[in-house]
Amino acid sequence: MAFYFDQFEQRRPEPPLPYSPVLEAVWQCLFVIALVLGAWYVHWRWTASLNYDALWYAIPLVIAETGAYIGLILFAFNLWKVKDYPRRPPPQFISECTRDEAAEQRPLKVDVFFPSYDEDPELVRLSVRDAKRVTYPHPIELNIYVLDDGRRPSMKQMADEEGVGYFTRSNNIGFKAGNMRNAMEQTSGDFIVICDADTRPFPTILEHTLGYFRDPDVAWVQTPQWFFDLPEGKPLPVALQRRLGRPGYWLGRGVERLIGPIRLGEDPFVNDPKMFYDLIQRRRNWANASFCCGAGSIHRRDAVMEAALKGFADEVERKSQRQLKQMQRLTGEKSADTSTAGLLRQGMAQEEELTPYRFHVSEDIYTSIVLHSDPHRKWKSVMHPEVESKMLSPQDLLSWTIQRFKYAGGTLDIAVHDNPVMRPGLSLPQRLMYLTTVWSYLGGVWNLIFLIAPLVYLFTAIAPVSAYSIDFYKHILPFLVATEIAFMAAYWGISSYKAKTNYLSFFPINLRAIWTVMRGQKIKFPTTPKDRQEGNFFHLVMPQFVVIMLTLLGLLYAWLQYLLFAADYTLNGLIVNTFWGMNNVVALSGIVLAAFWQPEPAAASTAELAAT
Known part of the structure; x- marks a missing residue:
């Protein structure tokens, strides 16, 4: 059976970012400068810049700026330093992974779980076959299980044909967490590899990760998730040639010679998780605060069961x-x-009920919080920097929206009902790291204000500040420039612009997640579709589209008023809000265009370019 991603099978992941102590010292210094300038700016905003004739407008904006500045502080703390756990040789016997002096000298037993609900059995077959190719330098008992919550005879047949275990159950209580609990009751591996149905482990996954468990306090190891099917897009010359003919091709080549290669339609949903795993998660190792993300993680069974018993x-x-x-x-x-x-x-x-994994839409991060907060064991987590498996990315806006809403809603639900910031047993750095995650999902509130604020000025000529004066520029420009330079150093080696614009365009999903949790509604457990969903997804980006249209209309209206009718606008105010508004338009346009994106075979654009 052929799949759309067959053409990408030969792709290989990039290596992790190399560690540079010099670069680390540079971004730490730059971050300190940016944060000091930010504190100066926020203090000035509260004490000397408010427009007291429009506090209904000025107060929400300065609160939003303060919330964003707090997020900047937390994010700087998250990115502060890299401290990878040292790689250790893969253990030969289970006695090398425990403090128990009476532990038997036997080979390790590892269970690989593939939870599934409605995925194509042939897709899961590919994952199972890759798991069967996993190698290890010592004798090991490796058992692979398909955990089928869909109760499908076709999935059972596939598992039998591949010679792997198959578990199902009569109900779907607890969804994925309940599915894994059911499997744990029937297995006995020392370590459990958690995979999604489309997670295809590399042969080295155990050889490269089990060595961390020589430390008996390591509870789990998370490996980076890597989407090997991300769209490569079309080279700019090819895209322009399709629209403008031969002149378009040469125009595209000329532009690329000036600013480098450009590809249109490249990863329209900004799915590449390298920034999250190689920067955010990896830099939580020093605080023992990298959390489990489910697929691609390896768990010590004893840690999971011990936490479950204590919780019970x-x-x-x-x-x-x-x-x-x-x-x-x-x-x-x-x-x-x-x-x-x-x-x-x-x-x-x-x-x-005894539940090894919490019955929750975000059972992975929930389990992380439970293990990290155990005051007696002080369990450790490890973010392994190298990619050890490959997965499929959301191929349409609907799938992307379902996935992002689960992430946001699940995290906020945990914050409301079992807030990690107040949970006993966590260290201060761990609390701050978890707070960073929660705070990022609250960003939808101030991002909405940042999107609306320029519209107020453009349509009414009312400013949120007392004046767009030299004093205003003196405070805001150094802060903005220092922040951008600091992030350039912190992100060195990774393109960050799309991720930042994506965060701004994420506001409707964040707001819906916040509203759902505030109303006390449960976050649902839908699986992220693995096949491209057909249809018109424009309705999913209507809020972003409305903001774009209103901003463009506001810009036209404000400039006409200023130029033709000598209205109350000021030139400085128009310039500031024009730049602000256009930044919002550019940031939101990517997700709007993604609603209409159609995949094209990667080979097509390459062949076209070669033909020219």
């Missing part, structure tokens, strides 16, 4: 104490006897 005992005790207090209120007794308390605990234990 704590929940039983909590519910028992609540029942005892209710009984005491009814009976008027000041205390309950020991036998009654024991019976209540026994009853609660029978009702409560």
Whole structure:
């Protein structure tokens, strides 16, 4: 059976960014300068710049700027330094991975889980076959299991044909987390490799990661996720030739000679996760705060089960104490006897379920928080820098939206119901790292204000500041320039512009996630489609499109008013808000165009370029 990604099978991931202590010192210095200038700017905004004739406009904007500045501080803390865990040789016996002196001298047992619900069995077959090719320098007991929540005979047949295990169940309680719990009850591997249905592990995944578990406190290792099917786009000369003929081709070549190669239609959804794994997650290692992201992670079974048992005992005790207090209120007794308390605990234990992975849409990060906060074990997490598997990316805007909403909603739901910032057992750096993640999803609030603010000025000539004066430029420009330079140094080796614009255009999904959690609604568990969804997705970007149209209309209206009717606009105000508005338009246009994106075979554009 042929798949669209067959043409990309020979792609290989980029190596992780090389560590440079000199570059690290440079960006730390630049970050400090940017943060000091930012504090100066925010202080000035609150104390000396507000337009008191329009506080309804000025106050929300300065609050948004303050929220963004707090996010900048947290992000700078996240990116502060690189401290990779040292690679250690792969262990030969399980006794090398534990403190138990009585541990038996036997080879390691590893289970590979492929949870699935509605994915094509032939797609899962590719993942299973790659898992069967995993190698290890020592004898090892490797067992592969397909965990089928879809209860499909075709999936069972595929597993039988490939000679791997197959588990299913009569219900879908707990979704992916419940699916894995069901598998753990029937397996006994020392380590568990978590894969998605489309996760195709490289042969080296165990050889490169199991060495970390020589430290008996390492609970899990996360490897970077890599989408090997990201669209490469069309070279600019080819794209222009299609529209303008031969002159378009030469125009494109001329532009590329000036500013370098340009490809149109390249990864329209900004799916490339290299920035997240190679920068954000990797730089949390020093604080023992990189969190599990599910697919491509390797877990110590004992750590997961120990945390589950402690969580089970704590929940039983909590519910028992609540029942005892209710009984005491009814009976008027000041205390309950020991036998009654024991019976209540026994009853609660029978009702409560033991869940190795939390029944949650973001069970991966939830499990990370539980393990990191264990005050007795102080479990460690490792972000392994090298890619050890390949996956499929969302191929349309609908799939992308489903995935991003789950990420945002799941994280915010955890923040509301089990806030890691206040959770006992976490260190201060860990709390700040988790706060950084939560804070980033709150950004939809101030991003909306940043998108609306220039519209207010363009349509009303009302400014949020007392004046667009030299004092304004003196405070804002050094802060903006220093911040951009600091991020250039911090992101050195990775293109960051698309990621920043994508974050701004993400605001409707963030706001919907915030509203869903605030209303107390549960975040649903839909699987991200692995096939391209056909249809018109323009309705998914209507908010961004409306902002673009209003901004362009506002620019036309404001400049005409200024030039023809001598309205209350100032030239400085128009210049500032024109740049601001156009930045918003450019940032939002990418996601709007992505709604109409259609994939093209990579070979087509290459062949066209060669033919010319």
